[in-house]
Amino acid sequence: MTVLDLTDPPAGFHDDPYPAYRHLLEDCPVCWQPDGSVVLSRHADLDTVYRDTRRFISDKRDVFGPKFGPDSPLYEHHTTSLVFNDPPLHTRVRKVMVGAMNPRALQQMEPGLIRLVDSLLDAMAEHAEVELIADFAGAIPIEVIGNLLDIPRDERGPLRDWSLAILGALEPMLSDAEMARGNRAVTEFKDYLRHIIEDRAANPGDPETDVLTRLMQAEGEGLTEVELYQNCIFILNAGHETTTNLIGSALWLLDRHRDKRAELLASPGLIGTAVDEFLRMESPNQIGNRLTTQDVEFHGQTIPAGTDLNLMIGAANRDPRVFDDPNTLRLERRPNKHHAFAGGPHTCVGLTLARMEGRIAVERFLARFPDYEITDGAVRGGRLRFRGFARLPAILKG
Template identity: 55%
Template sequence: MSATRAREIAAGFDLRQLPADFLANPCPVYQVLRETEPVRRMPDGSYFLTRHADLVAVYRDAQTFSSDKQVEFAPKYGTGSPLYEHHTSSLVFNDPPLHTRVRKLIMGALTRRAIAEMEPGLVALVDSLLDALEASGGGDLIEDFASAIPVEIIGNLLDVPHAERGPLRGWSLAILGALEPSLTPGQQALGEQSVREFLDYLRALVAERRRRPGDPERDVLTRLIQGENAASPDGSVQGERLSETELLQNCIFLLNAGHETTTNLIGNALLALQEWPAAKAQLLADLARTAADGPGQEAVLTLAVDEFLRFESSNQLGNRRALRAATVGGVALPEGALVTLCIGAANRDPAQFERPEQLDLRREHNRHLAFGFGIHQCAGLSLARLEGRIAIGRFLQRFPDYRLTAAPTRGGRARFRGFLRAPFATA
């Protein structure tokens, strides 16, 4: 995108009317907004923030900036609709106390030990996918690799039978697609249908798990069903339990949160390396150098994964609502103001990152906001990093000379940045 075109889009910037060239590459527009109007008043009266420091200030102040989306989602979906009920009941779009209760239960099943115990199974899954790709000489980076990994991991966390995981990706894409700033009737209808079908499936799964509970230390669904008592060894303390609606909707949220963002992380990383061959060569050299040093190789991949997350953030946008008048970045925001946090722009802010437009896989002290910040920081960030390290590292070591065989297809979304298809050959 030319500088002239970026300025043109920025001058009339409206999340509800985004041109195709912005969706293909929003970064030049974000740069113009960050430099000229970092707290932009939008045509609908909301505010669009692009500076790293301003996002951190909003994230820090959960007393002033609410994550509750009922006010915004009521006119968008209609109160009582499946999409409204889902998105206003899930962890990410709620404030304490619901947010605190659900997050505590989820984190109890995502301990450091529990995640470490997932690694052998994750390695086996990734290797099986790579074996299939090697046998066919290639495939699709997204459909045949990146998207298959988080669906299996979240399926395992909820203990969804393997034979029943087929619809999960489609449901997730449709429900998250309905979060786009501009929604077509077709997208809304598909999202509503997907919530209904997902709920029907989960009701049967929950009923079965109530009859045959799993291990609450590893089975997130059992932990959510049993409530806080799952964390009490003797069960003597009567903890809170989720309502049936809270339980079902947060199971949907778990799949959506763990699926789309991790798929994008893996896909974006492998495609970025095609555009940055010097970075790819350096990463391959670092992996070869540390091949016999497990902790050393993990450190190399950890730096790389965090840089991929910064450079091409899986989740580009967040939202808050001002519960009282506030000032952000020198701009007065009235009570009730709706605020969009542009994570993609903040993660390329030169005030925070040296050479932000460069993919630097050795970048240290990488304080990116891809996982959010504050009380709403992603509960699954350690699991996402593990999936990224294993998937990207083992893919590169198996197929160091992989190449695209056709132009990749972008997802065409503003909120979630990734690819739908990316055909490739292993050599």
């Protein structure tokens, strides 16, 4: 019997995976799955995999073909987007995104982000009870990423549901209904983007601040139409889900650890290291993947070429070999070499933007509602790969 079967996790795993993670870290650093894939959980092992792009690749065509069907919308999306690709496509698309998220561009974004957060806080202040995901955490990245691609504000309504359906298809086990929902979301997303891309072709934006214009200009340098559409979808999905989870989990952690909330209120300068500690403790992305290109060895076990590796980020971020007292929230923790943003050439391109969103959201929320209380009715997202909340009701007491 395997220590952790990702297709059949133990009862309560979605709420609290950390006992299982501790078991992996201590007793089963190479955990074979019934389908022949392997779970790696130790921090050093993930670091090795992230840095070695020769033996461990991101291309998932051989894995996603049987999973989604080679002619499906989900297969087209997840084999074309940045995260599951290697050079040369990865290099071209990443260069575009990095250029659009340079320090000057992010500095220009900050005042608008502050205005957005304050407007959400103003709206919540009018209600005795609020829902922190829909009313706050989930509303922030939709606006930020929508602005990056300059998508009309009144057309952003479907983005969250599409994102959840497409990313949810990456779970180890899918029902027929979930598969159909994911495929439909990709198709509808492409239809949605078509008129936006056509309009931008006729009326280009400022490539210094408009990522879509930058991507379209890159199309002439080797980015195909399919790659353009699918990476627009990827940007909207990736920027939304992870940042929503970061903000929601941060507020949940500070409610569970009231002493740490008081510490942060007394020393607001800790917000920078605090955000990284929230990312470590409750990593928005819990599982990454790579594929072995040759036989490799970990902990005396040979893993054959062509093996799908499940990289347990949530476990690695609590590895006691790297983090002192790893299950304790330490707002001032330094160093904090967590893997929440992966590593190596595939380090999350939006990490600086995500940190900025988390910092401003948590900082201004606490300043406005220092005595908030999360009430009964919190609902986890219910997925293994992404950790966060679907609902997080609260009383603000501001």
